[in-house]
Ligand SMILES: Nc1ncnc2c1ncn2[C@@H]1O[C@H](COP(=O)(O)OP(=O)(O)O)[C@@H](O)[C@H]1O
């Protein structure tokens with residue numbers, strides 16, 4: 001038998017340039033973050049004579065700014081890796097924020113502040129199950145493109161959030177909830193600690209568990225995954241539910257932080273969450289992405305948003321800055337794929 | 348056929364109609380252990396219909412399927428696989444973004460534990476996948492890369508390795524060499540010979556007469572859903588197979 005010792009062919013050519021590009025591409029999010037921090041540091045030193053980075057208050061603020069993009073980005077990461085997208089996360093967050101506020105207010109007398117907070121968390125997350133489940137079912141069972149399905153759900157959650165909130169924000173006064181939103185433990189904002197726990201849980205789910213394994217497999221080849229006996233529908237539904245739940249947690253933390261439920265709480269976060277995932281190196285075609293990438297992506301967004309506030313730049317510039325980072329990030333990714341024959345661009 | 352061994356797979360009077368179209372009509376077929384059968388026939392002859400029935404994708408309209416002499420019905424492709432019949436699809440087989448371990452074990456992952464948490468055991472899956480490929484005489488220098496980095500022949504090897512690792516007895520390949528360059532085609536031919544040497548049965552569909560003659564024991568020709576004839580490779584020649592395919596030969 002002629003040895004089929006199929007040595008990987010066609011890998012040698014042009015590998016120097018390709019390796020460099022691949023390295024740059026895989027580290028691009030880190031590079032962005034570093035460039036950004038250095039830029040803001042110099043800017044801050046020159047303009048105000050103070051350090052941007054060497055400030056506990058700034059670091060804390062950036063971390064708090066990053067909470068919502070991280071949370072919604074985590075859910076978005078799962079969905080995008082599976083080859084989908086969730087456009088409804090922003091108003092699911094708003095819906096959860098409003099529900100949490102209303103339930104806290106309604107149950108405060110009967111249950112006390114602590115009990116009301118528990119009731120609010122349970123109610124808000126329970127409500128989020130609905131858009132998550134419906135998204136998952138429509139995408140997985142009825143084969144509606146995720147972009148269309150979740151765009152519809154964007155409208156539904158948006159309308160529902162405003163209707164339930166009566167078109168305005170819902171102020172709350174619950175000491176537990178506002179402590180959750182603004183308190184600190186050993187100097188660390190509680191919202192950041194809560195987010196860290198969710199990050200660890202999602203990291204385990206994606207990188208170590210069977211659910212994560214199948215999430216990548218579905219994104220790589222859903223037909224093959226189905227043929228391998230994996231319940232792709234159930235998995236897909238689970239991912240959209242998880243996406244809605246991380247958005248819901250974001251909404252609850254928002255209500256705590258601002259002592260008010262707001263239907264528009266997550267309005268900018270649709271873009272921010274997708275941006276975090278893409279900047280973090282995931283492919284919008286599915287099959288790739290990591291929790292750590294998304295966190296760096298979210299940090300980049302938070303640094304831009306907070307940094308521009310800190311440097312007293314008109315806040316609208318942040319949209320331009322984040323937009324440019326997305327475009328450059330995708331360009332780097334694509335040029336790497338085009339030159340690197342090993343990875344086909346079709347994903 | 349005078350084979351003494353019980354056929355791995357046999358069909359009797361197998362038929363499939365799509366509305367008025369007789370895609371397959373009263374087709375009798377046997378596959379012995381360690382036998383490679385090429386399915387030949389023009390476009391629309393019924394080759395894919397046949398392989399889809401015996402891999403559980405379609406229910407036959409009529410007729411019987413026997414696996415190891417036992418009549419069976421397949422409740423979907425999963426069921427056919429459980430009964431040892433594995434189809435290698437060209438493009439549907441692999442998740443390009445995963446490594447060979449993840450692909451070989453897709454749907455049947457090996458697990459380990461970290462404290463109380465279950466974890467996918469990537470290292471062990473890689474090692475065992477490499478073992479399954481070594482059986483096919485395929486050796487990869489790196490196991491941790493996504494399979495999109497592999498050549499066409501290597502990818503087929505991963506799909507086949509996956510099948511035999513899970514005790515497939517019959518491997519069905521629809522145009523296994525169609526998308527490949529010549530050196531890679533040779534490797535797939537080697538893979539098929541390896542499968543035969545291991546006592547598996549192989550059915551492969553091909554449009555390439557040279558391939559059929561190079562690797563199969565028997566050529567079964569379909570024409571308009573019916574058996575047009577079958578020949579042992581030693582007793583026939585390409586011209587005869589072509590005549591059977593296009594139908595200018597009454598004898599079957
Ligand atoms: N799903 C289907 N619905 C209707 N007709 C079909 C279907 N699949 C195959 N056919 C018909 O059955 C016949 C055999 O097709 P097929 O098995 O694909 O042939 P081959 O693979 O040999 O080219 C053709 O006439 C084809 O048009």
Ligand SMILES: [Mg+2]
Nearest residue numbers: 391394395396
């Ligand atoms: Mg066909």
